[in-house]
Amino acid sequence: MRTTPLASAIPAQLGKHGVLLALALLILFGWLRYDNFLGSYNVLSLLRYNSMFALVALGMCFVIMTGGIDLSVGSTAALGSVVAALLSPYGAIPGLLGGMAAGSVIGLLNGLIVTRLGILPFITTLATMLAASGTALLLADNQSVSVSYETAFTDLGQGDFLGFPIPAWIALVAYLAGSLILNFTAFGRHVLAVGGGEDAARLMGLPVDRVKLVVYAASGTLAGLAGVILAAQFGAGQPIEGVGWELFAIASVVVGGTLLTGGLGSVGATLAGVLLLGLIFNILNFENGLGWISLSAYWQSVIRGAFLLLVVILQAKLTAREDEAPA
Amino acid sequence: AAELPKLEQKAKYKVGFAQTESNNPWRIAQTESMKAEAEKLGYQLVYTDAAGSAAKQVADVNSMIAQKVDLIFLAPREEKPLIPAVMAAKKAGIPVILLDRNVDQKLAQAGKDYVTFIGSDFVDEGRRAAEWLIGATNGKAKIIQLEGTTGSSPANDRRKGFEEALKSHPGMEIVASQSGDFARDKGRQVAETLLQAHPDATAIYAHNDEMAMGAIAAIEAAGKVPGKDIVLVSIDGTRDALQAIIDGKLGATVECNPRFGPKAFATMAAYAKGEKIPAWVKNDDKFFDASNAREEIANAY
Amino acid sequence: MGQPPLLSMRDIDKYFAGVQALARASLEVGRGEVHGLIGQNGAGKSTMIKILTGYVHRDGGEILFDGNLVSFASPQEAQANGIATIYQEINLVPYRSVTENICLGRERRRMGLLDWRAMHREAKELLARFGIAIDVRRPLSSFNTATQQMVAIARAIGFDARLVIMDEPTSSLHDQEVEVLFEVIRQLKAAGVSVIFVSHKLDELYAVCDRVTIMRDGRTVKVADMRDLTKLDLVTTMLGRAVAQAAGRQARTGSADASGEKLLEVEHLALGRRVRDVDLEVRAGEIVGLAGLLGSGRSETAQVVFGALKPEAGEIRVKGAPAAFAEPADAIRAGIGFCSEDRKYEGIVPEMSVRENLTLALLPHLAKAGVVDEARQREIVDRFIARLGIKCASPEQKIRELSGGNQQKVLLARWLCMNPKLLLLDEPTRGIDVGAKAEILGLVRELAAEGLGVLLISSELEELTQSSDRIFVLRDGRTVAELAGEAIAEPAIMHAMAHGEAVRQEEAAHG
Amino acid sequence: MAEALRLRAPAPRTEALGLLRRYGAVTALALLVLFNLAFTPNFATLQTLNVNLTQVCTIVIVAVGMTLVIATGGIDLSVGSLMAIAGALAPLIFLGKLLPLPHPLVGIALAFVIPILVSGAFGWFNGWLITRFRIQPIVGTLVLFIAGRGIAQVLTNGNLQVFKVPEFQFIGLGRMLGIPFQAILMLVIVGLATWALRRTVFGREILAVGGNERAARLSGIPVGRVKRRVYLISGLCAGLAGLIVIAINSAADANLIGLGMELDAIAAVAVGGTLLTGGSATVLGTLLGALIIQLVRYTLLANGVPDAAALVVKAGIIVLAVWLQRQGRA
């Protein structure tokens, strides 16, 4: 991308390299160690499953670039899945739109509380996280809501297009759009400016509040979309799903080299981050498949933590080097 | 729809066990029992843990399919969201045996989409708890219900069974019903609060033993005597619970045996031989109270 | 002309937490006029401007812009109405590219998408007007304070506004850039654009302004044509008293200290592209000036000496003993103080009180067993507030609420109260009014007389020549000249700053 | 001229807000108490106070550590997991599973010391990670958030450890002068932290680092050490809380100890009026914040509000309380 200003290119590039390197190594490791690891079945179901997290992480990426954070994405997705499931009998489109709308509502709520009441994003979205899952449980009457198999709704999650999972297509399109918006629209640059220095952005006359509002709304909507896929892929709206999704998303974004303090970020690297972290679970399952050391769930979380540590340190080292490099 | 996939007879199998979560004694006992049995038979066990997420559990099953296991034991996190996993396995020609929870019968049937369901009946557990309590209080009690994790199917079913059984007994009144997340600490805190708000309560029904243990602590903290001032009944049959029964603190507990290993692999062998497998291989769960706690505690988990 | 003035602010009142910052202040700017705005630190200049641009809301008064009543809700709105502003603290986004910092808010689009080529070109062209040629794609943070200031100005010019406000734009500029800036201002004037120009440097006001408004304690005390106003009038009106004319060179502690012990010796210091080969020496009781063009490496030299940056090569000796400080803390323990040029990002702790800020570096000495001796703390704070004439509601006031100049004074006090042996001052009088400036330089000299060694980095040659016993001149990170005694004169320094290599060769030839 | 009138809103308003801000949390708490007195069956009893005090202790203790961390501009997601580690470790020690014990009392003594030190060490590790590699606190502590519980589970193989050791359980069940011992612990810790923040150099350093890190460093404040210390303290607090939890339950369940504690603690800090951006902190506020959250929980349970609805109400109250706090800061 010749036309991207180096300013955002350099760090993002390094971030990319860090995560891409790790990703490549992990894939190589899996390929050498396990049979059928790169088999189309595994790859496709991996993509199908992680497309949900990809969408959530995309929204998170934008929020974080403004210097904010959105803890509500997980339960927003759950809410979206419930709404979508309830609407699925009326067809794929109503389900889709319904789920996304539910997400948008939570997202807008976040945006409004953050901008109008001036409450910090962390605490705001912490609250809406509770609210969203509460609402989901109420709507679903405390249990999973079966989707209708009469309509084409389930294709949104289970269907293929050109031999490629539809959810993955959706995520792909979303990321292309995201990258385009970030690098080639005024809004995208404003997002980064707000994250780079809110007061400055304000004094520069940028519509800071509107930018934030839109970003949170977008994050909510994407979470809602993830919820729609959740419902469609597993045939049920699940009010108690989405636990810990926000942390998964944050981790992917950071692993992708985006600064949590805002102002710097890369959409593509975020996607790589999602795949990287998603792959860990898959690898661990295959490891158990070898049947030598059948890892307990506990060791798995220890290993996952250690791995995150590794990647984050690698990431930090790269960015640090970038800082020192004579600008 | 297509035929139920067959399982050819082999000396050694590579079987998958998709566990729901490992964050409570019951699940841990279940996993141990499965691993032990697999070891005994010398089978290779592909074990995955969904950490309480139905979605991840489906992904886990998919990774098993990718690894071309011979058969999958699935302990469904929930009834509906696991349907895709069952169907995917069937499509890949891998038979599935469900453990301890069934899947939505409208969407998948035993003998057609999966081999069978081995397990207890949560609704029935709730009913048995209710029946004991009715007897123990001769039909008159103000009950506090400590529910399991909101939205989880055992919580829903155990509540359903219990409340249905009480319908015919106007003397049995549920004064408060709140979730204790199947956890001892949360159960304790909720019990403390509810006892405070409802000092007239005479009985507690906990959806599992852990919460019952918490409730006992709460009752004692409130300066009352568990078993006398307040009657407790719960579900699972853990060693703790049986000890509490012996100590006279807990009234009774409905067994919900986690040791699925032997029965699960036996069923698998039978299926390989081509025997006819019933749609529901019921666990005949015991019922523990003062009468049998002493002799049973030895082999409780 | 019958036309109403472009801007007239009348009877503006402003309270901050009950304290009155502006009292019926007024400001009137004609069309195509360059209007000076001057006043002591805390007089209310910046507040006046922030009120005009809608960044803070006024508590009273009215604003007429182009003849009609206005009340901008936000800088955005002011901008949209043709008012471009350069605020006192540089307010740009460090991480983003120069282009973005210039073009944000009025992006160029092609088919709905950003047209980066056009925007880079525009940024280049705007900067070219200031004789600056840099890679506009690089993050702003990779350029030095002066360049950043120029970018801020370029941004403001970029909006073809009808009123351009500059709040102390020259505080971090060098004479060269200042000249360029003036040229641009004249261009604007010629184009009929009005300019509000805030500065503490009198010469600058006389150089560009047609008229001037003098503020004092939140009031407008005088409006006059620049021509009809002598420097003395201006200063006395502004301070409300006569100042002891800033003492000239003769008042310096004199070359006697050439004998003083060597506090600091720096040899062949190098760090990256900015510091290549710096030699320095500071003796006890001596004020050593450090001159150089922008980006010549002075600040980073100071930061290296202070242990804030790690040198790649060279030797630093303190009192003869080799010293390589890993952390500023070590340098401070060795009796060195450093007052950064970047007040906002390296100086104040905004949420803390004046008291806490002032004693921040002193804390370890104020503590008995880790517990702060608050009585002593207060006593010290009160003393320095008095001594430096810091204008604040009380020592408990949050420092962010102080005016720029007063914040600077607090930061100076932070180091003076340490009574250090060696003080590194990077642009210490930036944004300080003439009265305070004379006081501060006087104070520094007193301390020097008591044996303090001072390294004074300043962009004001006058300041340097007046205060320094010795001056080192840096050029592109190299020490290119050392001037002492009678050799200290502005022409000599300028010559060295401009074509230093030559000088250096001569020296080499001699030795 | 209506506009001018709107603009002419000098001192009084700001002072009113100042009051609100100073007493925002208190007001919220008072309202809650009044509500309960009105609607919650037999609320006005000592036992109620007792129940709430004992239940809030662990949150407060953890939240105090969290307050210090947040004051430096950081955050600590790992507290829940650290509680689990400490909680899992203690029984292993006094039940003698880890090391042979010359005398049971020795085991009990060690069971207090070692777990707290261990979780403190992990806390320090958080700080080291964050300072050494300049990793964002949220991510740096996320590592132990994930791995920490795993470690605790590995220690115990996920098994529940039940015990009856009165000497040990005193911190959870004991009483001094009729006051629950854990409540006394809590008050002592709150007092200490308040004093340290107000009077000591360390307190100033914390606020300076949170307020402007670069300035703090240039003023000779050992930024790295300060940060590592607050995370260490946060770890110690979490460890202590972990011990209290298992003591009350006379059982340690590595899977559940302190689950979700990080969010409760952070909420308490925020509701208490400490800025999550760092540079300011009020430990007493945190205490109030925790009490508010606890009382909300109690109120909802006691009045039989179903879990789902309770979540929504909680959300509303958190936002409201924090908003009250913010007034006057505006």
Ligand SMILES: Nc1ncnc2c1ncn2[C@@H]1O[C@H](COP(=O)(O)OP(=O)(O)OP(=O)(O)O)[C@@H](O)[C@H]1O
């Ligand atoms: N945000 C604020 N809160 C409280 N008081 C403030 C605030 N901003 C400015 N003040 C007070 O208003 C008065 C005027 O400040 P202002 O910044 O306008 O002075 P100034 O003329 O710009 O001084 P300088 O030349 O040093 O920049 C000062 O006394 C300052 O303490």
Ligand SMILES: Nc1ncnc2c1ncn2[C@@H]1O[C@H](COP(=O)(O)OP(=O)(O)OP(=O)(O)O)[C@@H](O)[C@H]1O
């Ligand atoms: N990459 C960077 N990020 C942030 N600040 C920087 C960077 N590079 C240089 N600076 C700052 O820019 C300022 C100017 O750089 P330098 O010290 O080399 O020139 P100088 O002679 O001090 O110029 P000035 O007159 O602006 O102080 C210094 O304060 C330096 O710390």
Ligand SMILES: [Mg+2]
């Ligand atoms: Mg000013």
Ligand SMILES: [Mg+2]
């Ligand atoms: Mg400099």
